[in-house]
Amino acid sequence: MDPRAQDVILCDLCETDPLQYCCEHCDINLCTDCVSKHLSDFSKKHEIAPYHLHKKFTPSYSKCLKHTDEDCKLYCENCDIPVCSTCALFREHKGHDISDVLEKLGSKKQLIQKDLEELENKISPRYKEISSAVQTEKAEVETNYGKLATTADQQGEVWHREVTAIVNKRKADIVETKTKHISVLDKHTDEITHRMTEINQVILEMKNILDTNDISLTSTYKSRNDEFNKLPPTIKVTLPSLSTPTINTEKLNEMFGSLTLLSVTTVGSLLAAPRLTATIDTGYNTLYNVSCLSEDQVWTRGFSKTMKLLNLQNKLLTSIQTKSGNAPEDMAVTRDGDLVYTDYHNKTVNLIKNKKIRTVITLQGWRPCNVCCTASNGLLVTMYSNDLKQSKVVRYSGSTETQTIQFNDKGRSLYSSDYQEKSISENKNLDICVADSEARAVVVVNQSGKLRFRYTGLPSNTKESFTPVGITTDSLSHILTADYHNHHIHILDQDGQFLRYIHCDLERPLGLCVDIRDNLFVAECNTAKVKKIQYL
Template sequence: MSEPSDEQAAMQHYLVCGTEDCQKNGQFYCNACHRPLCEQCKDKHQKSPNTQNHEIVLYRHRKHQLPVELCQDHPTRNKELFCRECSIPLCSKCSIMKEHKGHDIDDLEEIYTGKYAVWQGEFSKIQKYFLPTTNDLKSDIEEDVTEIKKIMKSFRASIKAEAESLKNLVDEVTSESIENTHTMEKSLLKMLKSQETTYDDYITYLWKMSDEFQEYLSITNKKLLFTKTLKIQPIPETTKPVPPEFIAGRFSKNDITKLLGKVSVPNRKPEKRKIQPMEAESAHMKSTEKQLEQSKEKSDMKQTLSLSSSVTKVREYSVPGVDCAYHVSVDKSGRLWVSDSKGNLVQTDLQGNLLQKMQTSGGFEGYHTATRDGDLIYTDQNKKVIYRITQDRKITEFIKTGDWKPISIHSSRINGDILVGMYKDEETKVTRYNKAGKEIQHIQRDNQGKELYKYPHYITENINGDICTSDINNEKVVVVNKSGQHRFSYTGQGSRFCPYGICTDAIGHILVCDGISNTVHLLDQDGGFLSVILSSQQGIKSSRGVCVDDENNLHVGQFLTNTVTVYKYLQ
């Protein structure tokens, strides 16, 4: 029996065992038969004389089946062997032909499996090292672009300021020089006016003397005989003015450049950007990898954990102090935090008894989360702050988010990191903080530069480190890997999809509420639809908040009632 297609899987509640007439969960896989097996059929398979030597592994560790390729020389046979001497694939009949006699013949599927492992390793390197490292380098470039623009802007401002200062000095000197010419001109004209007056007086004197001599020269004038000889005063001496000289300024463009200063490129060799070697990844990523491996080991220890054939209600209770249950968080002590659309946030025990209540600015978002230490952290959009409530009920300011308004929040069960969905104006992003509150990552765009989110109002993390967000404005669930690379988006099963509360379980399932159909959808780790796990048939009329506790119970809150219902869906 072949593996079910995506369309077939979408119609099933889980992956069906490949044994004929068996409808149980096929959580194991026979690499020899290439088919999924349930636990019971696996035991029979290993006990059967015909199949007891077959390799059986967990389904997610399966070998991928060799692609079918027919032999050109023997069209009824598949190419399943590989000739190392000729480096070509063969069918079983080709392998015994004389041209391949004595050659080393290998199982093509083993080679394909080895190649697949190599490709998977290379793919892992791309996802875990090359893409994050290159994105870090790209971020460095973006920071350099911002810094260069900032520096050049300051240079332009300095040049304009220097030019303005020089222009002011030029205007001042020009004004003083022009005023000096007026003063000099006034002084010289005054001197010349004085000389002109001197000559005017002398001319008057000469006319007077002329008249007197004319009188003396008259024949009838006897005085000439008795008058002493008259002498004419000499012409007064005056000096010519010494005109000022204008010495033109001697300057060039270079002189102005020296005065203003200039921008130049330093004569030094640019530094190469530091590329983090693959063997020396950041301590945080190493820590995350280690935690993920531990998580995988725990998952392997729970290899008997699988989907039940039906969903069972465990208990149900009303939560005092809230009108509805938009979001649910379960802390390690088994106590429950529930919030409604009016900002009421309450803590109850598992019997529904009120332990504490507070008023927040939250609404229909997943704005609170329990940490691995048993504390609760929640967002305040208005104040742009994330608060922490310790087990002794002390509230402290934990993280300030600057200009960004925090919407949704999740505390990682893998490493304690804090994932926050936030927005500012028309921008949205997911930011990762470490457990001390230091920002270490932000996720905003895919590889094509397109915005990933519009309003990530619920957020969670899967066992493989994937970050899963419900984006109500995008009408989809957006999933990126731990490096921030987009993996897939889930858009529901109908024409409209309105995702609300989202969570994951111990074996990597994704559970998300649909506000259109008021159901809870169950997805596999890669976004494949498995089933509508909860609907009106299980008494769910308006699912909004979902959370899986440490005992693998699913807690569901609704917006039409303050009731939280607990279900068992894993066995």
Template sequence: MATSTSCAQDVIACDLCDKPTQQFCNSCQANLSDNCEHSGQRCEVNCKECDTPVCVKCIGLGPHKGHDVEELTETYEKKLQEIKAETDRIKAKLIPECQEEDNEIGNEISQTKSKLVSNRDQKTELSIEIGDYRATLGQMSKPTLSADVCLSTSGTELMDQVRVIAIIRNGYTPLYGVVCVGEAEAWVFGSDRTISRFDIHGAVKNTVTITGRSHWPAAISINCFRTQSKIIRYQGQKINQEIENDILGNPIFNGSGYEALYMSENNNGDLCVSEVHARSVVGVDKTGRVRFRYTGTPAKRKNATSPISIVTDALSQIIVADIINDCLHILNENGQFLRCVEDYALVKPYGLSVDSEGRLWVGLRGENDWGEPCSYGEIIVIKYLQNK
């Protein structure tokens, strides 16, 4: 028994009579007065409705009056049977099922380890399957150039004044393209059938001769000989996306279809495209939605912008070669103008590439405005980023 604590202005009545409560029976969960106290009463039955043991007095007169009851021994036997049945079910069903799943997972892990070792050695596509889950990784290779650049240029920004650190005379007149390899080398090609690899000091490391129907190696660009230009994205040999019209059905690219589209994929997945004929730079996202269109107006050049080669760097900046104005336009990832790079050495900039050290390699065309060869067939290596 426990003594009840009540306030004079809020009297709690006994559950068996109308007199004030003086005690509370923990076993029967009943409020009792002095006259109704049943200390010494044994809880001999179980109230089925309340699922609690009670004494006979509470069943007849108290809060459990009218409830179904059963003998405590009967309740005990029922509880014992329930526990035994649940234990048997766990032993007969749940434990074997868990053991079987454990064995299956162990086998799958062993098989996956074997596939990992095999695919690692063969450097092929990696497919991992565990139960209903599957993951596929592409061909394993060394980190890409853009990843290397990101690592080496973190915490950098544009320099107030760029600096030419090397001039490489390569003999390509005209020069059409530059593709950096690592930190201090680049492949260079022009109008003949050769591609040569130069280091930053001008030494020729390798030369490859191209065979086939083409008169010269083509830059990595889209050149559609049709009335409308478009970008085609391939997965292997299968076309999985064509970017041609906007959401209103209008052509995204305003060129005639007979001019090349020079393209570079930015770190955010945008395709940054320079349209030679339309004299503009267009940015489209992964879905083909136009994000921006830059026409060169903010740069305030003497002549209309003539974008040729285009490249993106580790800061997601977009760099465009302007062959008419002898300069480079630098835009942010949203196509907003940041600045122009001008230097006495930048004459007819054409090819662009960024090495793993974050330096910009600019190939000069080597032709004048009339297509006549001149002495500009050079590569200018520019330092344009600095630590913050």
């Protein structure tokens, strides 16, 4: 057996594509494209044959488990296994699609070759990039945590200096207080000593009087005992004390500062090649919008008063007509699974619950355009003034207006005023993203309405300028917007950096939405089809 039969064999000429044929005379393996090139050499005799018929190719057939004396030379396409002729003609594989096992071997090897090339050239390098990025991040982690430890040491040194200064001040106060205490006692001692000196002097005088018979000296004696019986006051000085309150460790930790909690987020990656997984034919002449109810059910709207709920098998599950009979301007599914739609002509926003329509917002002087539901189960509505000279975004909680977003810090309008598509979506970081088609920009403001960035597409060789229409966001805070005239989707990160395009043979993409598993649904305007695309 040719040992190469166990491996993917490449063409000997181009060394790129898998072989399909061989030249018996020249003993060379050839792909389909290189056969004609090989035959153009008229200096030699050639004999081209399919490789599996090559005389040096001796296939190793597996034995049938039920007919041990027969080789499995056939292949059951239904069951996707090699089978013997008896099983294929008379047993459980009878009536199934049967092919030659060697032909299947060739196609399988082509698939293996394709998978091998994808693994070697696309998938494996991306894993290496990710691994390299992780190693780089680990090095950064070591550096950053080292900086944190240094910061803690520096903070400790500051505290040590402050504590040392406080201790030294307390000790200086103690010395000063002690000096004052001693001074008071010294003064009291001096007073007592002076009295004792006086008493000793009086005692000597009294003894002299007693030792003499001098009448004059005796007659002038005045007793001072009453004076001396008045003892000097006792001075009571209370010793000072140093208060040592119990240290509040919690308060001390708070004063010292704290380390924020470690936050680990698993970030999904974009597929190298987004793939189409389903197509829904909506039956509209023109399709404008799609909104996900679940992974396999979507609401759709076209140039019609009727909104349709369809599944992935093109089955109509239910349909609802607008209250006014006007075509809805936009629609969105709430967190509770209800449907909201805007009616431009009668200036209302309406809620459909249990197939009953209730008007929740009626505007005065303004007309609603696009709508989206927020994480707090409120609504964000883009709208125009009746004279089409102003546009703004208004946030609602129920029927109550809670926020208006219209101007930037310089008082200039954030959005174009012309009556054009202004699809809106709230991102996971609570940014508000608007696809302003007339301004040819994606305008993103934060939760408080402050402008974060404007994305105006990439410089390219496309014939048409960037025209963002539909917009949506996913669980990773990606921003996806439909470029109507250039037939593709732009994927941005939450800071407006372009990541990649999604093509998937799209034609006039308009409305966008994602389901809970981040599958993208695209409403194609002209074909009136919804395409489900996996891109993560």
